[in-house]
Amino acid sequence: MPKVRILAGLLTLLLAGCGLVPAPGPATDATAASSAVVTKSLRDVERFWAARYPPIADGAKFQPVQGGYHPYTENDPPPACGGEPVEYQPNAFYCPTEDFIAWDAQNLIPQLQETYGALLVGVVMAHEYGHAIQTRLGRTRQPTVVLEQQADCFAGAWLAEVQAGRSEAFQKASESQLENTVAGVLMLRDQPGTSALAEGAHGNAFDRIRALQEGMEQGNGQCAGYRADNLPVTEVPFSTRAEAASGGELASYEESVNLLAQDAQSYWQRTFPRLTGSAWPELPIQPFEAGSPPDCRQPDTSAQGAAFYCRDGDYIAFDNQDLGPALYERIGDNAVGMLLGDLFARAAQARRGASTTDKKGQLAVDCLAGSWTNDLLTRGEDRGIRLSPGDLDEAVAALLAFGRADEGNAPTAFERIAAYRQGVLEGLNACD
Ligand SMILES: [Zn+2]
Numbered sequence: 001m002p003k004v005r006i007l008a009g010l011l012t013l014l015l016a017g018c019g020l021v022p023a024p025g026p027a028t029d030a031t032a033a034s035s036a037v038v039t040k041s042l043r044d045v046e047r048f049w050a051a052r053y054p055p056i057a058d059g060a061k062f063q064p065v066q067g068g069y070h071p072y073t074e075n076d077p078p079p080a081c082g083g084e085p086v087e088y089q090p091n092a093f094y095c096p097t098e099d100f101i102a103w104d105a106q107n108l109i110p111q112l113q114e115t116y117g118a119l120l121v122g123v124v125m126a127h128e129y130g131h132a133i134q135t136r137l138g139r140t141r142q143p144t145v146v147l148e149q150q151a152d153c154f155a156g157a158w159l160a161e162v163q164a165g166r167s168e169a170f171q172k173a174s175e176s177q178l179e180n181t182v183a184g185v186l187m188l189r190d191q192p193g194t195s196a197l198a199e200g201a202h203g204n205a206f207d208r209i210r211a212l213q214e215g216m217e218q219g220n221g222q223c224a225g226y227r228a229d230n231l232p233v234t235e236v237p238f239s240t241r242a243e244a245a246s247g248g249e250l251a252s253y254e255e256s257v258n259l260l261a262q263d264a265q266s267y268w269q270r271t272f273p274r275l276t277g278s279a280w281p282e283l284p285i286q287p288f289e290a291g292s293p294p295d296c297r298q299p300d301t302s303a304q305g306a307a308f309y310c311r312d313g314d315y316i317a318f319d320n321q322d323l324g325p326a327l328y329e330r331i332g333d334n335a336v337g338m339l340l341g342d343l344f345a346r347a348a349q350a351r352r353g354a355s356t357t358d359k360k361g362q363l364a365v366d367c368l369a370g371s372w373t374n375d376l377l378t379r380g381e382d383r384g385i386r387l388s389p390g391d392l393d394e395a396v397a398a399l400l401a402f403g404r405a406d407e408g409n410a411p412t413a414f415e416r417i418a419a420y421r422q423g424v425l426e427g428l429n430a431c432d
Helices: 001-015 031-058 108-116 118-138 144-163 175-185 205-220 220-224 240-246 255-275 323-330 333-351 361-378 391-402 413-426
Strands: 071-072 092-095 099-102 284-286 307-310 315-319
Touching: 031 071, 031 108, 031 118, 031 220, 092 118, 099 108, 099 118, 108 118, 118 144, 118 175, 118 323, 118 333, 144 205, 144 220, 175 205, 175 391, 175 413, 205 220, 205 307, 205 323, 205 391, 205 413, 255 323, 255 333, 255 361, 307 333, 315 323, 315 333, 323 333, 333 391, 361 391, 391 413
Parallel strands: 071 099, 284 315
Antiparallel strands: 092 099, 307 315
């Protein structure tokens, strides 16, 4: 079952990448190889901006970065920025006072390239260059999270150039390369619970991937218009100390399944009549042991045999032994939420007589799953469970794990994340 193997692979990746503090090591061949990628990326991003800067700057001519490009290592630090020496960190940054871009050529960049591919290195550099563009536009007096999302959006505009075959550094990426890049962005997220107003906040992965996709679809003019008052920011700090102490996680896999399944059931009882005019009959749930699913003639699934909605039996079933606990332990409680959200949404889509298997149907399922997340995100404090910081990123990680492109005309994880986000941000009405 190829999909399950891919799932396990991605989960390992997610676990291994956590925290992004690579062990210091000596300079290697990987260092040299990634420096070549960085250099050609920056050159290509510069070429991109030479053409695309004037239209968003009232015709002003583009001036490339003047302070140079500086790879650094533990023993060979970057130049001082704003008169302050820069301590070694596994990082990449733009220094506005000296107008230079610097990156950790010893650990961070080689490891990103090795784990997620060269294109992610290009995206990171395009992001840093985006900060240089902000400085040139004189648009830096905005909350950090706005500036970071704008830089992600600018990086997306450059990525569209790659996908259009116009880059001189990269060939058009395959769906799986694109998904690896998104998985990399997911890894570069803020720690859950960071306030969007905190100094240095980059935004959660959910918001960052939105900005990146928006830049890809709508171009740098859209990015240039980012302001605190027109940007959806879903990153929230923990609301209580107890929530911070638990990391916002429900205490166990069993508790997650029970509470989330109950909540999904009541959500669809409340909202299904709005969608169809008819009531929502309680949806039976059949957890099963790994490898022993209940018999079903028409299983409808995005996780192969490990979880499905059974059309002929009108029930949902999932592997309660391997898949469920692995999602909880390796990603978090809301990866379980995404699994259940997907299955309930499949049932809702089938019960309203629509397809769940063609591309349009699959994307509608993702949007419907997102509409439940929207409800969890926007409800009052007194109503059952709520989303906590990190949960949206867990949902995206789970979608990437289920929805990797590996066959024909199925939607890609990239498209599925966009459809899910639409449901999250706009609610049920967005899912017709
Ligand atoms: Zn940044």
